[in-house]
Amino acid sequence: MSDDTNPLMMLIWILPIILFVFYGQRIQLYVTSGEIKKAIKKLDGFKVESRDELINYVKKNLKLENDPTKNIDKFLEYFTIMPVDMDPNGIVDKVRHTVRMKEDYTREHIKLLSPQITEIELTKVQTLLEIASSLQMIYKIVNHMFLTAKKQNNYPLILPLQMLLPFIMEQAKAMNDSIPAFKTGQPVGDGIGPMIVGKMMLDAKKETVAFQTVLAKTDFEDRTLFLLKAEGPGSTVGRPAEALESIVSNSHIDAIVMVDAALKMEGEDSASVSHGFGAAIGGIGTERFQIEEIATQKKIPIFSIVVKQSTNEAITLMTKEIADTSDDVRSQIYEMIQENTKQGQSIVVIGVGNTSGVPQ
């Protein structure tokens, strides 16, 4: 008797087929669940670690009147409801108002924990709080999606989570890895813009032009340079748009040069430098909107220089390759000014990014 007609062999062939036809999705759900469970466990670890790091930092570095744990846990649970965008008219102002309100509230409540806190420590605690609450939110959302899919025994529901998970984990790991740099006040990859402009304004007189934003005026080949960056070495991005508005209202500006870190595409070299047009600034978009608005109204051209880097490099301790580009980019800024402006003109140079560990 050949194998083809052997009933036992037929059963061995047919049984798995029947099994996969009826239970295929469920089997896939179990396999995928295992992977997602591992990722959730990792996310839970990040959440706990970032919270503990924040509490330990506050206890170690601030003069406290009471135990901060309860208050910090309350801060971590805060949420922000973004404005309704059914009618987009005036949405930017509403978003800016909501986000600033949250920032101001958090700042005031950290001050209540320790009234003698310095501005630099305050920005550090605020950043650590932002990291811990973001990691907590990521954990909650991923866990919710996973548990919902499991509860409903719904395999298609778990598919988007499975597809997004590598990207989510990359972001979460980068956030978790960034904690030591912010705690010790080291410069991060995103700080390359402030680092370059900060060095340009070293010997010049500095003044605060907007909240946590400094301005220095220098001359370069018969041109006036308005150098702008967030006030370091605290961990802040400042308010460059407000500062630009203030400069433009007092002086005639002929060009804006922005230096920032930009996310590199896969395959691109880290620390490679690119030139372009338009406002090079990230974030939720309110600062970019305001800068574009000012530039359009006053017909000011915006030139940009970006230093490419990965998500992880942007928020963790600056790599050697990125730090080494600073002198070269500074020369490129001067070249760009020479090529695109005439003598007697005024140019605003903005170093965009988090200025943690970067004074001026």
Place this chain on the structure above:
Amino acid sequence: MIFSKKKTIVAYTIEKCPKCDMQRKRKFVEGDCLFSDSSKCTSCDGLTRIEKIFGQELES
């Protein structure tokens, strides 16, 4: 994974003497801040300034 190497990031500080341009690389110490005065220059009587702070990967 069995064959993956654990990567450790070590923070370094680069000090540069504005007088003689001498550069020195040392391990980062808490309190180091970019553009701040650091230590006496070993090759002239100048005072070095912190030029860069960065992380480099060590494979172990």
